Each structure stands twice: as structure tokens, then as C-alpha cells.
Amino acid sequence: MDFDHTDEQRALRDAVRGLLGTAYGTIQGRRDATAKEPGYDESMWSRLAAMGVLGLPFAEEAGGMGAGPVEVGVVAEEIGRVLAPEPFVEAVVLCGGLLARAGADVSGIADGTLLPAYVGGPGVTARRDGERWVLDGGASPVLNGARADLLVVVADVGGTPALFTTAGGERTPFSTYDGGRAARVAFDATAAGPLGDPAADATGLIAYARARAQVAYAHEALGAMERALEITRDYLRDRRQFGKPLSAFQNLSFRASDMYVSLELARSTVLWASMVLAERDETGGDGAGGDGAGGDRTQSGAAEGIEAASRAKLRVAESGRHIGQEAVQLHGGIGMTMEYQVGHYAMRLTAIEHLLGDRRHHLSRLAAAVGDHRAVNPLQ
Structure with a gap:
């Protein structure tokens, strides 16, 4: 596999980095955006739409650019580098992915006029009430649930999950500890429209869309980890104690080196997972199902993509916790303050660890599938 970005992918990275840098070049920019509703800069959201970023993963006929998981990852990393609070992964990758695969119109997401939010978990049921x-x-929590124009809901229908959309529901907003926004959403005979056939089991479709979002979150974490390491490196180089820079103390240098190793382990795993998803997209393995041998290949491809996403999410959880904690500790007392930027990176990395399955969830999923793989005799 070739892990190098193409010229087009590097150009995309530079363009997104330049745009986000205008608002979030310093941590104060993020503080200003998260201090007021809706918790992100709506003008920046419109500028991302104008650049084509919000339509990146959608087909060209839907107003998108037809890009794949690698390009989505490039954008997510730049978001992570500056801790931009815009809901790119939640709205575009997860909700947009579900809507697009169900054949719904995603042009509003691409042009920035429609903000969807994902409602998952076992607490929602759907039923027929007359003709509706x-x-x-x-x-x-439902991320950005109070601001969302549309809720994409996973609901239980007779014991199997199905997808619905609604603009209703009672929404109680609250702030998340990393500065974002979420809501408690309650439904009481709330009218909704089905996405696809509500009698069909949407488990595979949902799992694959979540896998793509998990890998995108992993890329966001990569950007945050990389920037946290850079900030820590510069601090150790510039801060002096006993007449010498902190980087001259062997123990501190070794700890910073271990942070770099954690970052590169995560990077290689996440890039590999993105390329697995990209390959599955090319062969039609999107989890939508199928018949005969072609359907078997589709399901096999979807399973590989879902497993790769769990591996990436697990590795990022381990590396993110290590790098976030070490970044704070190597800064000493200043790293514990809300005024200094490195603590915000640690908080965001912790939040990403718990989105769409935490470390324990993905470790359990991978452990349960160990028996599906062949054993290797190291002596043969």
C-alpha cells in the first residue's frame, strides 16, 4: 500500500488548513466560537460548503465531489489540528453517509443549508399509526441535536433496526465538557419518515456508515495528536530550568519520543483503515447487502471495513490517551489551566475516544472475532 498523499490530496489539505487558520489560528478563536450558540462558527460552515468540503464524500450528481475516505480523512485531520468545532464528521460523514446510501437528497448538506444530527442507541422505537x-x-447525547434541522434516527421496528428522519422531537440542549453542544432528545408519537424499507434490517448499512465515521474521527484525532506533540516539543525546547532547556533532560526527551511513537502507530493504522474502506467502496462493499456470490463479496467487504475501523478506533484511543496525558504533564502546571491550549487537545482526544464506541467497546468487538481468523504456527 502507498501511504503517501497525492498532489490533489495535498492541495486539499493546504486549502482547508488555510481556511480554518483564519478563524482558529489560535485557541482563542475556538473559545470564541464555542462560547455562543450553536457552538461553532456558522459563517465558517458556509465557507466550507462554498469550498466544496461539505459535499466531499457525495456523488457529483448530488452536488458533491465523489471523494473517498482518504480525502475525508485529510479534511478531518485539519479540523483536529486546530480543534475546529464544526460538526463535519457528525453531519457530513455519518448522517450524510446514511442519507446518501438510503437514496435521500443530500444537496442541502453539501451546500451548508441543512444540518442533520444522528440519533442512535437502543432507546427509540418506531410504529405505524394509521397511515404514518x-x-x-x-x-x-445527540451531538448538535438542538441546532439540527433534521434528525437521522435509528429506531427499533419489531426487533430490527431501521432508519427514519424527523424534524420533531423535544430537545433539551447542554454543553459537552470539550466545549461542544449536544441535546437530550425525546419522542412521543413524533411523526417521522422512513429511510428505505422500514421492514428491512438496516444493521449492515448502519454499521458501515458508523465505520466510515469512526475512521474519520480517528483522522481528526491524528490531527489533534500531531498538534499536541508539536506544542509539547516547542515547549520543551523553549522552556528553561537550571540554565538549560527542558529538552536537555533525558527523561523528558524520552517521554516526548514515546509520544511520537504513539502518534506514528496511530497514523499507520488509521491510514491503513482508510485505504481498506476505499478499496471496499471500489468493490461495492458498502454493507447494503446483495444476493448470490456478489452479495457474499459485498458482506465480506463490509465486514473487513468495519473491523478495520474498530482497529483504528482502538489504536487512536490508546495513543490519544497517552499523548493527551503526557502533553499536559510535560507542560507542568500551565498544562492544567483552561487558558492554555494543550489541555483543550487532551479534552478533545478524550471526547473522540468515547464517540461511536470507546476503547472497551472496540476491544471487545475485536476480541470476539479472534476465533474467525486462522491460527498461525510460528514453528512452520
């Missing part, structure tokens, strides 16, 4: 479908139950 209604939702009952609730979920929390």
Missing part, C-alpha cells in the same frame, strides 16, 4: 410512522422513546 411515529417514533417513541429518546436518546442522549
